[in-house]
Amino acid sequence: MSAVASEHEHTDDHHDHGPAKGWMRWIVTTNHKDIGSMYLIFALIMFFVGGTMALIIRAELFEPGMQFVEPQFFNSMTTMHALVMVFGAVMPAFVGFANWMIPMMIGAPDMALPRMNNMSFWMLVAGILMLASTLFMEGGAPASGWTLYPPLVLQTGDALPFAVFSVHLLGISSIMGAINIIATILNMRAPKMSLMQMPLFVWTWLITGFLLIAIMPVFAGAVTMLLTDRFFETSFFDAAGGGDPVLYQHIFWFFGHPEVYVMILPTFGIASTIIPVFARKPLFGYSSMVYATASIAFLSFIVWAHHMFTVGMPISGELFFMYATMIIAVPTGVKIFNWTATMWKGAMTFEAPMLFSIAFVVLFTLGGFTGLMMSIAPVDFQYHDTYFIVAHFHYTLVPASVFILMAGGYFWIPKWTGKMYDERLARLHFWLSAISVNILFFPQHFLGLAGMPRRIPDYATQFSDWNMVSSIGAFIFGFSQLMFVYIVIKTIKGKDCADATDEVWEDAAKHGLEWTLPSPVPYHTFATPPEKIPTEHF
């Protein structure tokens, strides 16, 4: 009923109303702030679902031998953990920030295509529910690893078609999200804001949007080929019929490598937004940041086979992909240099968003270095498919993407709710996370170098000690994240929290349009575009 009511409101009085009443608000809403909140809450829930799976993995690996789960289920856990974290947690969280912040950062009243915005959120939910349902099917959830390599993945039981369709739904959802974000940025910007005056979070999302529409259809095609190989007698990847399983790996990584940049470019954007505010300086090298982002995105399309050094490529191929991969370190280095230079001689303070951002700069660099090690084709034969690579990408994803998501949450929640979060608790959350994440992932480097393979439920006893340390770190890290939920809920309820000023952070209004709005931010903002653009961020 309330849907009908709000429909009426719409026709009567178009502009000056708040959110619709009742729970239907959340189903029919087309408001970018509502949809942003839904994406963020959904991502946070999925972060804990995926985290629970990770803890099942780490519990099993706490000691050698089989303790808690069957090997098949263990492999389903590694597969589902990755898929849930990538498609359910990290990507939707960045879409959530995009929804909330991009219109406010560029002085637009809403997203360009509000109805499509609502649809892409609900498709995401449908896709993830379908993926989760495979856990309860005959033969179990996919257990082939998130890369879904044939022929192994074709042995999945009843779950295979559902896993494929869920990838389709998730793909359509992110394509719609990306189109919406690109259209918003290109068409809805305040007339006074040129492209080279956009905040970096907006820039990185513009580029990520193009990455997404270029790669998600390729992934959709690859899984469709898996489906027809299994059910319709095609032989794309079936050697017996003249196909080639290595072909799948090429198609997958053509998608897969840019996909990892989909998760890191918006991270770069948020870090570039936060660091200048707490260093009280303009961002160092704004335009080089934009060009570095664009070149990383471009290069990400020509390095995919660094995931396939061991499939038997000819030496010329190995060399091409080796050098191309190494070149990515250059624009990445430019960025790290710029963040450091921004902090250099800044009047820094260390509130939670800044702490998470500094940890990101340091620990992401570490992940980049192990990436460089693996880009050397001959030595990658040792690292490939060991825990070393698990350590590599977790350093680039957890203390990087996930830390920056936390940083962004603390940074903007006072603007969203009008209340300051509990700084003391947030710092405790930071220190617990920063220490435990290293206990969790650093020993995995040693395990990998010593030869422990990834995706196995049991291992030789010489790996016992570091696995135990890693599992202890995992449980501390996992449970510390509950603090984030507590702090967020406390801030939203707002009972014992101080009121946030409009600017929230000292002099923030010089750094971005969102800080010129009142706190808590009204339901509708920038009905008319702003006249003045802040200048400290470019």
Added chain:
Amino acid sequence: MNNNDEIKAKNTRLVRKLLFIVIAMFGFGYALVPIYDVFCDLTGINGKTNTSAADETVYEIDKSREITIEFITSLNESAPILFESKLKKLKVHPGQYYTVNFYAENKTNQPMLARAIPSISPGLTAEYFIKTECFCFLEQTFKAKEGKMMPLRFVIDPELPDRYKTITLAYTFFDNTEASVKNKR
């Protein structure tokens, strides 16, 4: 309001262009399949040998060189087949023709359709490994419990670059019975 309509029109145009990219990239994913085959064919990097009988050209035999050919046999997903090569290794002169025999036996009580897929390593030698007769050119039918000798006749092209001393030829047998039954249905 006018301004609003203008933005709406701009959005529609942009969405159309972006959707075009989406569809083109979906097509590109599929186009990668033939591109991959053509690329591997042209560069010869995938270790794929000729898939139908080559003519028996006469080469000059190079007695001064000896190449070791290794034969490896394996089964896909533990197919119920006994499959072995009578010879594990053979020293050959480029330009001379050789025939070697492989043995395969259907271990089930049902008729079987099976297919052997070859692969050569190092991959770049594949274009110099020329087969004039091979059991891998066609799908093989076996009666229940039937075993048979299957010949392979080949020659190494004397053009083979000097740096290659050993070539490994690996065959994997695939049980295709079920797939072909499904096909007929």
